[in-house]
Amino acid sequence: MAFTHPSSSVRRRPAARLRAFGGCGALAALALTASGCSVKGASDVNLIAGKQAFVAKCGSCHTLARASTKGTVGPNLDEAFAASLAEGLVPGSARSAIRGTVEGQIRVPNPEGAMPKDLATGATLRDIAAYVAQVADAPGQDSGLLASAVEAPGAGKPVVEQSGKLQIPASPTGQLAYVSSKATAKPGPATIEMPNTSGVSHNIAIEPGAGGASGSGPILGASTFTTKSTATISVTLKPGTYTFFCQAPGHRAAGMFGTLVVK
Numbered sequence: 345m346a347f348t349h350p351s352s353s354v355r356r357r358p359a360a361r362l363r364a365f366g367g368c369g370a371l372a373a374l375a376l377t378a379s380g381c382s383v384k385g386a387s388d389v390n391l392i393a394g395k396q397a398f399v400a401k402c403g404s405c406h407t408l409a410r411a412s413t414k415g416t417v418g419p420n421l422d423e424a425f426a427a428s429l430a431e432g433l434v435p436g437s438a439r440s441a442i443r444g445t446v447e448g449q450i451r452v453p454n455p456e457g458a459m460p461k462d463l464a465t466g467a468t469l470r471d472i473a474a475y476v477a478q479v480a481d482a483p484g485q486d487s488g489l490l491a492s493a494v495e496a497p498g499a500g501k502p503v504v505e506q507s508g509k510l511q512i513p514a515s516p517t518g519q520l521a522y523v524s525s526k527a528t529a530k531p532g533p534a535t536i537e538m539p540n541t542s543g544v545s546h547n548i549a550i551e552p553g554a555g556g557a558s559g560s561g562p563i564l565g566a567s568t569f570t571t572k573s574t575a576t577i578s579v580t581l582k583p584g585t586y587t588f589f590c591q592a593p594g595h596r597a598a599g600m601f602g603t604l605v606v607k
Protein backbone atom coordinates (compact mmCIF):
# COMPACT_ATOMS: atom_id res chain seq x y z
CA MET A 345 0.00 0.00 0.00
CA ALA A 346 1.44 3.36 -1.00
CA PHE A 347 1.44 5.87 1.79
CA THR A 348 3.72 8.53 3.08
CA HIS A 349 6.17 7.31 5.67
CA PRO A 350 5.02 8.81 8.97
CA SER A 351 8.27 10.30 10.14
CA SER A 352 9.13 11.86 6.82
CA SER A 353 5.69 12.99 5.68
CA VAL A 354 5.56 16.22 7.61
CA ARG A 355 8.73 17.44 6.04
CA ARG A 356 7.93 15.94 2.67
CA ARG A 357 4.77 17.94 2.35
CA PRO A 358 5.64 21.25 4.00
CA ALA A 359 3.45 23.27 1.64
CA ALA A 360 0.28 21.59 2.90
CA ARG A 361 1.24 22.16 6.52
CA LEU A 362 2.14 25.78 6.17
CA ARG A 363 -0.82 26.62 4.02
CA ALA A 364 -3.12 25.07 6.59
CA PHE A 365 -1.40 26.88 9.39
CA GLY A 366 -1.29 30.24 7.69
CA GLY A 367 -4.96 30.01 6.72
CA CYS A 368 -6.83 29.08 9.84
CA GLY A 369 -4.48 27.67 12.42
CA ALA A 370 -2.69 30.97 12.79
CA LEU A 371 -5.91 32.78 13.59
CA ALA A 372 -6.87 30.18 16.15
CA ALA A 373 -3.44 30.36 17.70
CA LEU A 374 -3.75 34.09 18.15
CA ALA A 375 -7.30 33.66 19.44
CA LEU A 376 -8.67 36.17 16.98
CA THR A 377 -12.18 35.91 15.70
CA ALA A 378 -11.91 33.73 12.68
CA SER A 379 -15.06 34.62 10.81
CA GLY A 380 -15.32 32.84 7.50
CA CYS A 381 -12.59 30.51 8.62
CA SER A 382 -13.32 26.92 9.55
CA VAL A 383 -11.10 26.94 12.61
CA LYS A 384 -12.58 28.84 15.50
CA GLY A 385 -11.23 29.40 18.97
CA ALA A 386 -10.46 26.28 20.96
CA SER A 387 -13.50 26.87 23.18
CA ASP A 388 -15.80 26.17 20.24
CA VAL A 389 -14.67 22.59 19.81
CA ASN A 390 -15.99 19.53 21.56
CA LEU A 391 -13.06 17.27 22.31
CA ILE A 392 -15.26 14.45 23.61
CA ALA A 393 -17.20 14.37 20.35
CA GLY A 394 -13.88 14.68 18.56
CA LYS A 395 -12.48 11.62 20.28
CA GLN A 396 -15.63 9.59 19.62
CA ALA A 397 -15.65 10.59 15.95
CA PHE A 398 -11.93 9.89 15.63
CA VAL A 399 -12.41 6.37 16.97
CA ALA A 400 -15.44 5.80 14.74
CA LYS A 401 -14.06 7.26 11.51
CA CYS A 402 -10.27 7.22 11.70
CA GLY A 403 -9.06 4.70 14.28
CA SER A 404 -9.49 1.62 12.11
CA CYS A 405 -6.69 2.97 9.89
CA HIS A 406 -4.64 5.08 12.31
CA THR A 407 -2.86 4.42 15.57
CA LEU A 408 -3.29 7.20 18.15
CA ALA A 409 -2.26 6.15 21.64
CA ARG A 410 -4.55 8.42 23.65
CA ALA A 411 -7.57 7.22 21.68
CA SER A 412 -6.48 3.56 22.11
CA THR A 413 -6.76 3.05 18.36
CA LYS A 414 -4.39 0.67 16.63
CA GLY A 415 -5.16 0.82 12.91
CA THR A 416 -2.20 0.25 10.60
CA VAL A 417 -3.51 1.13 7.12
CA GLY A 418 -2.40 4.76 7.43
CA PRO A 419 0.49 6.39 9.30
CA ASN A 420 0.71 6.22 13.08
CA LEU A 421 -0.43 9.73 14.00
CA ASP A 422 1.66 9.98 17.17
CA GLU A 423 4.75 9.30 15.09
CA ALA A 424 3.57 11.44 12.20
CA PHE A 425 3.47 14.53 14.37
CA ALA A 426 6.27 13.73 16.82
CA ALA A 427 8.88 15.25 14.55
CA SER A 428 7.10 18.56 14.08
CA LEU A 429 6.34 18.78 17.81
CA ALA A 430 9.98 18.11 18.62
CA GLU A 431 11.19 20.56 16.00
CA GLY A 432 8.71 23.17 17.16
CA LEU A 433 7.81 23.81 13.51
CA VAL A 434 6.31 27.15 14.46
CA PRO A 435 7.52 27.96 17.95
CA GLY A 436 4.83 27.41 20.56
CA SER A 437 2.23 26.71 17.90
CA ALA A 438 3.01 23.25 16.66
CA ARG A 439 -0.32 21.93 17.96
CA SER A 440 -2.27 24.59 16.07
CA ALA A 441 -0.32 23.67 12.98
CA ILE A 442 -1.21 20.01 13.51
CA ARG A 443 -4.84 20.94 13.80
CA GLY A 444 -4.67 22.72 10.45
CA THR A 445 -2.88 19.76 8.87
CA VAL A 446 -5.47 17.28 10.12
CA GLU A 447 -8.32 19.48 8.87
CA GLY A 448 -6.62 19.78 5.51
CA GLN A 449 -6.01 16.03 5.31
CA ILE A 450 -9.67 15.24 6.02
CA ARG A 451 -10.87 17.84 3.49
CA VAL A 452 -8.42 16.91 0.76
CA PRO A 453 -6.81 13.52 1.28
CA ASN A 454 -3.95 12.60 -1.02
CA PRO A 455 -5.77 11.33 -4.14
CA GLU A 456 -3.18 8.58 -4.52
CA GLY A 457 -3.43 7.51 -0.88
CA ALA A 458 -5.85 5.04 0.65
CA MET A 459 -7.61 7.60 2.82
CA PRO A 460 -11.24 8.03 1.78
CA LYS A 461 -12.70 11.46 1.01
CA ASP A 462 -15.59 13.07 2.90
CA LEU A 463 -15.07 11.23 6.19
CA ALA A 464 -16.21 14.23 8.20
CA THR A 465 -17.43 17.78 7.68
CA GLY A 466 -18.38 20.82 9.71
CA ALA A 467 -18.24 20.64 13.47
CA THR A 468 -17.28 16.96 13.45
CA LEU A 469 -14.27 17.69 11.26
CA ARG A 470 -13.16 20.52 13.56
CA ASP A 471 -13.69 18.41 16.68
CA ILE A 472 -11.63 15.53 15.28
CA ALA A 473 -8.78 17.83 14.25
CA ALA A 474 -8.77 19.59 17.64
CA TYR A 475 -8.67 16.27 19.49
CA VAL A 476 -5.85 14.86 17.36
CA ALA A 477 -3.88 18.09 17.73
CA GLN A 478 -4.29 17.99 21.50
CA VAL A 479 -3.27 14.37 22.03
CA ALA A 480 -0.84 13.45 19.23
CA ASP A 481 2.41 12.26 20.75
CA ALA A 482 1.27 13.53 24.19
CA PRO A 483 2.52 11.41 27.07
CA GLY A 484 0.09 9.83 29.53
CA GLN A 485 -3.60 9.09 29.13
CA ASP A 486 -6.77 11.04 28.56
CA SER A 487 -8.35 12.06 31.84
CA GLY A 488 -11.74 13.14 33.14
CA LEU A 489 -14.66 13.04 30.71
CA LEU A 490 -12.32 12.41 27.81
CA ALA A 491 -11.18 9.18 29.47
CA SER A 492 -14.74 7.81 29.51
CA ALA A 493 -15.73 9.19 26.08
CA VAL A 494 -15.08 5.81 24.48
CA GLU A 495 -15.36 2.46 26.28
CA ALA A 496 -12.19 0.42 26.67
CA PRO A 497 -11.97 -2.04 23.76
CA GLY A 498 -13.36 -5.52 24.53
CA ALA A 499 -14.34 -4.65 28.11
CA GLY A 500 -18.02 -5.62 27.75
CA LYS A 501 -19.70 -8.41 29.73
CA PRO A 502 -18.55 -11.92 28.75
CA VAL A 503 -20.79 -13.52 26.14
CA VAL A 504 -22.64 -16.65 27.26
CA GLU A 505 -24.07 -19.18 24.80
CA GLN A 506 -27.82 -19.60 24.93
CA SER A 507 -29.59 -22.51 23.20
CA GLY A 508 -26.68 -23.02 20.83
CA LYS A 509 -26.36 -19.35 19.96
CA LEU A 510 -23.48 -16.99 20.76
CA GLN A 511 -23.81 -13.33 19.93
CA ILE A 512 -20.47 -11.52 19.75
CA PRO A 513 -21.03 -7.98 18.39
CA ALA A 514 -18.25 -5.96 16.82
CA SER A 515 -17.64 -2.79 18.80
CA PRO A 516 -20.25 -0.23 17.70
CA THR A 517 -17.69 2.52 18.34
CA GLY A 518 -15.58 1.54 15.33
CA GLN A 519 -12.77 0.24 17.55
CA LEU A 520 -10.88 -2.78 16.30
CA ALA A 521 -12.47 -4.98 18.96
CA TYR A 522 -15.51 -7.06 19.72
CA VAL A 523 -17.74 -5.74 22.48
CA SER A 524 -16.42 -8.51 24.70
CA SER A 525 -13.16 -10.42 24.54
CA LYS A 526 -14.56 -13.35 26.53
CA ALA A 527 -17.18 -15.98 25.75
CA THR A 528 -18.29 -19.34 27.10
CA ALA A 529 -20.33 -22.15 25.56
CA LYS A 530 -21.33 -25.76 26.07
CA PRO A 531 -20.01 -28.41 23.71
CA GLY A 532 -22.05 -29.12 20.58
CA PRO A 533 -23.25 -27.31 17.48
CA ALA A 534 -23.25 -23.53 17.84
CA THR A 535 -24.20 -20.54 15.73
CA ILE A 536 -21.97 -17.52 16.24
CA GLU A 537 -23.53 -14.24 15.25
CA MET A 538 -21.55 -11.04 14.86
CA PRO A 539 -23.75 -7.96 14.53
CA ASN A 540 -21.68 -5.03 13.24
CA THR A 541 -23.33 -1.63 13.45
CA SER A 542 -20.05 0.25 12.94
CA GLY A 543 -18.88 1.65 9.63
CA VAL A 544 -15.77 -0.56 9.67
CA SER A 545 -15.91 -3.88 7.83
CA HIS A 546 -15.29 -6.94 10.03
CA ASN A 547 -15.83 -10.68 10.10
CA ILE A 548 -15.56 -13.32 12.78
CA ALA A 549 -13.47 -16.47 12.50
CA ILE A 550 -12.72 -19.13 15.05
CA GLU A 551 -9.72 -21.35 15.61
CA PRO A 552 -8.78 -23.83 18.33
CA GLY A 553 -6.34 -22.72 21.01
CA ALA A 554 -5.59 -19.52 22.86
CA GLY A 555 -3.67 -17.94 19.99
CA GLY A 556 -4.27 -14.38 21.14
CA ALA A 557 -3.25 -11.66 18.73
CA SER A 558 -1.31 -13.91 16.39
CA GLY A 559 -2.47 -17.52 16.33
CA SER A 560 -2.03 -19.55 13.19
CA GLY A 561 -4.05 -22.68 13.86
CA PRO A 562 -6.48 -24.23 11.38
CA ILE A 563 -9.65 -22.17 11.04
CA LEU A 564 -12.76 -23.92 12.25
CA GLY A 565 -15.10 -21.44 10.61
CA ALA A 566 -15.11 -17.92 9.20
CA SER A 567 -18.00 -15.61 8.39
CA THR A 568 -18.30 -13.20 5.50
CA PHE A 569 -17.21 -9.58 6.02
CA THR A 570 -19.92 -7.15 6.87
CA THR A 571 -20.67 -3.63 7.97
CA LYS A 572 -24.07 -2.44 9.19
CA SER A 573 -25.42 -5.99 9.29
CA THR A 574 -24.90 -9.36 10.98
CA ALA A 575 -22.46 -12.08 9.91
CA THR A 576 -22.92 -15.66 11.08
CA ILE A 577 -20.92 -18.89 11.29
CA SER A 578 -21.95 -22.36 12.37
CA VAL A 579 -19.43 -24.56 14.10
CA THR A 580 -19.35 -27.67 16.23
CA LEU A 581 -17.52 -27.05 19.46
CA LYS A 582 -15.68 -29.65 21.51
CA PRO A 583 -14.54 -28.90 25.02
CA GLY A 584 -11.48 -26.67 25.04
CA THR A 585 -10.28 -23.15 24.41
CA TYR A 586 -10.80 -21.31 21.13
CA THR A 587 -9.93 -17.88 19.79
CA PHE A 588 -12.45 -15.79 17.85
CA PHE A 589 -10.96 -13.02 15.75
CA CYS A 590 -11.41 -10.69 12.79
CA GLN A 591 -9.59 -11.55 9.57
CA ALA A 592 -9.44 -8.01 8.15
CA PRO A 593 -5.76 -7.12 7.70
CA GLY A 594 -4.31 -5.75 10.93
CA HIS A 595 -7.48 -6.11 13.00
CA ARG A 596 -6.46 -9.16 15.01
CA ALA A 597 -3.02 -7.69 15.70
CA ALA A 598 -4.75 -4.49 16.85
CA GLY A 599 -6.74 -6.43 19.44
CA MET A 600 -9.82 -7.68 17.61
CA PHE A 601 -9.92 -11.13 19.16
CA GLY A 602 -11.22 -12.92 22.21
CA THR A 603 -11.22 -16.27 23.96
CA LEU A 604 -14.07 -18.76 23.88
CA VAL A 605 -14.03 -21.45 26.55
CA VAL A 606 -16.15 -24.52 25.83
CA LYS A 607 -16.99 -26.82 28.74
Ligand code: HEC
Nearest residue numbers: 347350353401402405417418419424449454457458459463
Ligand atom coordinates in the same frame (compact mmCIF):
# COMPACT_ATOMS: atom_id res chain seq x y z
C1 HEC B 1 -9.29 3.61 5.14
C2 HEC B 1 -8.18 4.05 5.95
C3 HEC B 1 -8.13 5.47 6.47
C4 HEC B 1 -9.08 6.13 7.21
C5 HEC B 1 -10.47 5.63 7.61
C6 HEC B 1 -8.51 7.40 7.58
N1 HEC B 1 -7.24 7.50 7.07
FE1 HEC B 1 -5.95 9.06 7.37
N2 HEC B 1 -4.64 8.19 6.10
C7 HEC B 1 -4.77 6.96 5.53
C8 HEC B 1 -3.62 6.70 4.67
C9 HEC B 1 -3.39 5.45 3.85
C10 HEC B 1 -2.81 7.86 4.75
C11 HEC B 1 -1.48 8.11 4.03
C12 HEC B 1 -1.72 8.51 2.60
C13 HEC B 1 -2.20 9.90 2.49
O1 HEC B 1 -1.44 10.84 2.84
O2 HEC B 1 -3.36 10.08 2.07
C14 HEC B 1 -3.47 8.76 5.66
C15 HEC B 1 -2.94 9.98 6.05
C16 HEC B 1 -3.45 10.75 7.08
C17 HEC B 1 -2.79 11.91 7.64
C18 HEC B 1 -1.45 12.48 7.21
C19 HEC B 1 -0.39 11.92 8.09
C20 HEC B 1 1.00 12.30 7.62
O3 HEC B 1 1.95 11.61 8.02
O4 HEC B 1 1.12 13.24 6.85
C21 HEC B 1 -3.59 12.40 8.62
C22 HEC B 1 -3.35 13.59 9.51
C23 HEC B 1 -4.77 11.54 8.65
N3 HEC B 1 -4.64 10.56 7.71
C24 HEC B 1 -5.84 11.72 9.51
C25 HEC B 1 -7.01 10.98 9.43
C26 HEC B 1 -8.21 11.32 10.16
C27 HEC B 1 -8.34 12.47 11.14
C28 HEC B 1 -9.14 10.39 9.80
C29 HEC B 1 -10.60 10.31 10.23
C30 HEC B 1 -11.44 11.43 9.87
C31 HEC B 1 -8.53 9.46 8.88
N4 HEC B 1 -7.24 9.87 8.68
C32 HEC B 1 -9.14 8.35 8.34
C33 HEC B 1 -5.80 6.07 5.72
C34 HEC B 1 -6.98 6.35 6.39
